[in-house]
Amino acid sequence: MYEKQQAPVPLLPCFISISVILSVCFPLNVECGCSRSPVIFNMGDSNSDTGGFYSGLGIIMPPPEGRAFFHKFAGRLSDGRLIIDFLCENLNTNYLTPYLESLGPNFSNGANFAISGSRTLPRYDPFSLGVQGRQLFRFQTRSIELTSKGVKGLIGEEDFKNALYMIDIGQNDLVGPFSYLPYPQVIEKIPTFIAEIKFAILSIYQHGGKKFWVHNTGPFGCLPQQLATTSKNASDIDQYGCLQSRNDGAREFNKQLKALCEELRDEIKDATIVYVDIFAIKYDLIANSTLYGFENPLMACCGYGGPPYNFDPKFQCTAPGSNVCEEGSKYISWDGVHYTEAANAFVASKIVSTDYSSPPLKFDFFCKT
Numbered sequence: 001m002y003e004k005q006q007a008p009v010p011l012l013p014c015f016i017s018i019s020v021i022l023s024v025c026f027p028l029n030v031e032c033g034c035s036r037s038p039v040i041f042n043m044g045d046s047n048s049d050t051g052g053f054y055s056g057l058g059i060i061m062p063p064p065e066g067r068a069f070f071h072k073f074a075g076r077l078s079d080g081r082l083i084i085d086f087l088c089e090n091l092n093t094n095y096l097t098p099y100l101e102s103l104g105p106n107f108s109n110g111a112n113f114a115i116s117g118s119r120t121l122p123r124y125d126p127f128s129l130g131v132q133g134r135q136l137f138r139f140q141t142r143s144i145e146l147t148s149k150g151v152k153g154l155i156g157e158e159d160f161k162n163a164l165y166m167i168d169i170g171q172n173d174l175v176g177p178f179s180y181l182p183y184p185q186v187i188e189k190i191p192t193f194i195a196e197i198k199f200a201i202l203s204i205y206q207h208g209g210k211k212f213w214v215h216n217t218g219p220f221g222c223l224p225q226q227l228a229t230t231s232k233n234a235s236d237i238d239q240y241g242c243l244q245s246r247n248d249g250a251r252e253f254n255k256q257l258k259a260l261c262e263e264l265r266d267e268i269k270d271a272t273i274v275y276v277d278i279f280a281i282k283y284d285l286i287a288n289s290t291l292y293g294f295e296n297p298l299m300a301c302c303g304y305g306g307p308p309y310n311f312d313p314k315f316q317c318t319a320p321g322s323n324v325c326e327e328g329s330k331y332i333s334w335d336g337v338h339y340t341e342a343a344n345a346f347v348a349s350k351i352v353s354t355d356y357s358s359p360p361l362k363f364d365f366f367c368k369t
Helices: 015-025 052-057 083-090 129-148 157-162 171-178 183-206 224-229 244-267 278-287 341-352
Strands: 002-004 040-044 110-112 164-168 211-215 272-276 323-325
Touching (some): 129 183, 164 183, 171 183, 171 244, 244 272, 244 278
Parallel strands (some): 040 164, 211 272
C-alpha cells in the first residue's frame, strides 16, 4: 500500500475515488450569496498558510506535496487544498495570495498573512500573530494610498471595512509547551495566548474591521506526530486512540477562546464575531472515520515507519526513505501534522453548514449588503 519516495508519484486510477469523495463532501459549484466582491484577510499558522512560509524562505518542496489537486507544490503542507481554499471556492473567489509572495500576487480579494509554525507569543517574533497584524495594517495603509493614486488590483478603504478577518491560530502555542511542561503549567499559559488573540481582534477593529471569523484549535492529541513522539501510558489514551491530555488542553484553550468571543460581542456591539468549533468537526471525523469513508485515522499517509502512525521525526514526508500511500487513499492525516485534501474538504463542508458556528451565520454573511 505504501511506496518509497524516490521520484514524483504518478497519478493513479484510484484518483477517481477521491474526486467522488470531494464532490459529495464539498460541491465546488456552489451558489454564492455575495452581493459584492468578497475580500478576506487571514492570519494563522500552517493550517491556513497558502504559501507565505515558503515564499519567504524561497523553498520549493518536492513531490508528493500538492499532488491531489495542484499536481505540484503550491506552498501548502498538504497533498492539495486547505480548508481556507475550499472556503474561498464557496464564495467563488480566488485562493488567497500570501502577503510575502513577490511574483505575480493577486490581492484583489484580500491577502493571507498566515505563516507555518506561527504562534500568538512572543508578540514580536516572526511571524507571530502580532507581527501578522502589523503586516496587515501596513498592507492596509499602502493599499489605500496606492488605490487613491489610481493603482488597480488592490483594495480600497471601504473594502477593508467590509472585509472578513479570519483568525486560525493557537495549536503551536500548545504543542510546544506540552513537549517540556506538565499539563497544569501548560494550562496556566492559555490566558496569555487568548489575550494576544483579543489584542489582534481589537486592533483590527480599531483599524475599521468589523467582521471576524475565528477558528478554535483542533484535537492535536490525535495527530500521528504527537502519538509517535510522546511517551504515554494507557490512562492517557482515549477510546479512539488519541492523547487525552493533549486534547483536554485544546478543549481548555477553546473554552477560553469561546468566552473571549462572547466577551467581545458585548464590548464591540457593532462588530460580528463568529466562533467556529473546528475541534468538534475534526474529532467527529476521527471518531467516525469509517462512517465517513476514511481509513487509518491516526496514521500519516506520507511519512516513515508504517503502522500504527507512520511517523518518524527523522524521516518526515518527502525525506529520502519516506513512503506515501497510494493517491486516492482516504487518509485523514497527510504528513502526521497536517490534513489531506479529502479531510480538509470534509471539515470545510461542516463549516459552511453553520452547525458548528456561533452565531450560526453562513460563511458569506460578510459580503451581503
